[in-house]
Structures are given as C-alpha cells and as structure tokens.
C-alpha cells in the first residue's frame with residue numbers, strides 16, 4: 001500500500017490516492033474518501049446486484065467485529081475467510097472493532113480485554129482472541145484493539161491516560177501476533193490513536209503509535225456528539241502533526257458533511273461511510289448542495305430551488321454536542337412529511353441515481369407511510385450516491401482551490417459567493 005499525495009494544503013488537507021491496496025494490491029482508493037458501510041458484509045437494504053447500480057462505490061468495504069465475533073466458530077469451519085463467506089468480490093475488506101452507527105456502552109474495557117456487542121449480547125475479547133478472530137476473518141486491513149471508552153465529555157484525565165496506555169499495550173500484543181502469523185501476511189494493521197479531549201494525551205498517543213510498524217492510523221474517540229467541531233479540529237491537528245505524511249488517517253464516527261469538511265482541512269484522509277445509512281433509517285433523503293462547478297450562478301439557482309422545496313421542513317443545524325446521532329440534520333429532507341404527498345419532483349434535481357431517474361418525492365412519501373421495504377432500498381441508493389458525489393466534490397475542491405466555496409455550499413450560504 002502506498003499513499004501518493006498530489007496536494008497538501010497549508011499542512012492540513014491532503015489530496016491523493018492510496019495505491020496498491022488489498023492483499024493482491026490491485027485496488028486503489030482516492031482520498032479524501034469514505035469506506036463502504038455494511039452490516040455483516042451487506043449494505044443495509046441493498047442486494048449485491050442493486051448495490052452495483054450505484055456509481056463510484058468505495059473500493060474498501062467495512063465490517064465490524066461486533067457483527068462477526070459471535071460467528072467465529074462458523075468462520076473457522078468455513079476456512080476461506082469472511083469475504084468468501086459473505087459473497088464479497090472485488091473489494092478490499094477492512095475490519096473495525098465497533099459499528100460506527102451505534103454507540104457502544106462504556107465501563108467494560110479492562111487492562112486485558114475490550115467488549116463488543118453482537119445480537120446475542122456482550123462478547124469479551126482478549127488480544128489473543130481478537131487476533132484469532134481476525135485470522136478467521138482474513139481481512140485486508142484491520143484496526144488494532146483499542147480502549148475507546150473516553151468519548152463522553154465527563155471522562156476524567158486519569159481514565160483518558162489509562163485508555164492511551166491500554167491501547168498502546170494492546171497494539172504491541174497485536175503486533176507480536178501479527179508479525180509471527182502467516183495467515184496475516186500482507187494484511188495491513190491500523191494503529192488506534194486515543195486521548196479523549198486532552199491535547200497532551202492525543203499527542204502522546206499519536207507519537208507512540210507512529211513509532212510502531214503500522215500501515216495507517218484510526219483516530220478514535222472524536223465521534224459526533226462527543227466533542228464540538230472547534231475542539232475536534234484542534235485535537236486532530238495536534239495528532240496529525242505527529243503522524244508520518246505517507247500513511248493514511250481514518251477518522252472514526254464522523255460522517256456529517258460539515259464535520260467531514262472541517263476534518264479534511266485538519267488532515268483526515270478517510271471516513272466511515274455510515275451517514276447515508278442513518279439518514280435512510282429516519283426516512284430522509286440527502287439534499288445538500290456540493291456544487292463547485294465553474295458556473296456559480298447555476299449552482300445558486302439549484303440551491304434556491306432546493307431550499308424552496310425542502311423549506312420549513314429543514315430543521316436548524318443539529319447541535320454538535322447532541323448525544324443523539326439519530327437526529328435529523330439540515331442536510332436532508334424528511335420525506336415522511338405530508339408536504340411531499342403531492343410533490344412530483346425527483347428527490348434532487350439533476351441526481352443521476354436510479355431512484356431520482358425513476359421516482360418522485362410523492363412516491364417515496366407513499367412508500368414510507370405505508371412501510372414498504374422498497375422505501376429503504378430507493379433511499380439508500382440515492383443517499384449513497386449523493387454522499388459519494390459529495391466526496392468527489394471535496395476532492396475536486398481541493399484540486400481547484402475551491403474549499404471555501406464548497407463549505408459555503410454545504411453550509412447553505414448562497415450570498416457572497
């Protein structure tokens with residue numbers, strides 16, 4: 001795996017390509033970018049066939065050990081790894097510890113174990129059990145075991161320090177097993193940087209993790225709802241200055257478009273792609289503007305049209321400190337709202353997805369109020385397309401010096417552009 005950066009802007013935002021990824025080295029991933037979010041290898045609501053109708057799919061698929069841990073014996077018996085088990089082809093498999101769309105309870109990590117929650121309840125993992133599990137999963141990338149129980153704002157400094165110490169100790173244990181294992185030959189390990197909201201601990205965690213032979217870094221404990229964006233930006237900047245330039249940085253638990261932009265500017269390369277799923281689950285469609293095309297007048301017109309149609313239904317910008325990640329944001333429209341029952345426009349004018357090309361808002365409204373399963377399918381297609389195109393716009397904005405314009409578009413400011 002090699003990270004080729006074509007631009008680094010003021011020591012922060014990075015534009016580039018991760019080349020030669022996966023065990024065969026035949027895949028690449030543009031950064032900034034996001035991973036493909038799945039539940040046990042499946043994008044929620046979509047079959048593999050339907051998924052393939054979405055353009056520009058990420059080349060890296062994320063699965064979480066919380067989904068997989070209770071199936072270890074079956075995977076051991078199957079022997080060929082999770083990709084073959086779940087019918088995944090032509091993708092790079094990344095295995096993370098927790099599901100970014102759900103919040104794990106705190107108070108369960110110990111010096112020797114972390115806990116994940118599957119459908120049957122809590123499963124406790126030691127480093128050796130964690131590594132045994134990964135040998136059966138056979139991913140291309142995985143995150144090291146980590147104590148990420150410091151995301152709550154009232155976490156004490158002592159507890160944060162302990163989480164950094166533990167996470168480094170887990171990493172050393174994982175590395176020891178990793179380096180001796182033939183099963184994990186060619187697999188990339190991402191070290192996890194912790195440190196809560198304490199700057200010195202963030203710096204220490206980043207510095208120490210960077211000394212180890214890891215392929216990249218997961219920045220943990222900064223998910224939406226844990227810190228506000230100003231502090232998150234400061235903490236990320238303090239970490240990225242300690243990290244080597246040639247290794248990717250993956251931020252966990254952040255998916256809102258405004259937060260993504262701020263984190264990209266602080267030096268984050270990769271995000272988990274769970275946000276479109278959360279939007280779909282609340283019956284909403286992403287409709288924010290990310291147009292940075294050379295004709296600003298045209299983009300403003302489109303935005304005005306969108307504001308007019310979504311109108312009062314758009315809620316104020318979500319509170320960054322909000323604990324509830326399921327709350328609707330200003331980047332989406334609530335299609336369950338009665339105002340859409342006779343709205344015959346496509347979800348987003350000009351969107352090329354299957355849903356927008358074939359259906360109108362009124363039909364989606366009907367599917368949602370009658371609880372038809374097709375609602376989730378169509379919304380997921382649209383939301384994933386919109387989100388992937390947004391990341392395309394982020395890369396274009398970095399390549400053409402239009403980040404300020406993109407931020408104005410995403411934040412919904414139409415004046416002074």
Ligand SMILES: [Zn+2]
Nearest residue numbers: 351353356382
């Ligand atoms: Zn669409």
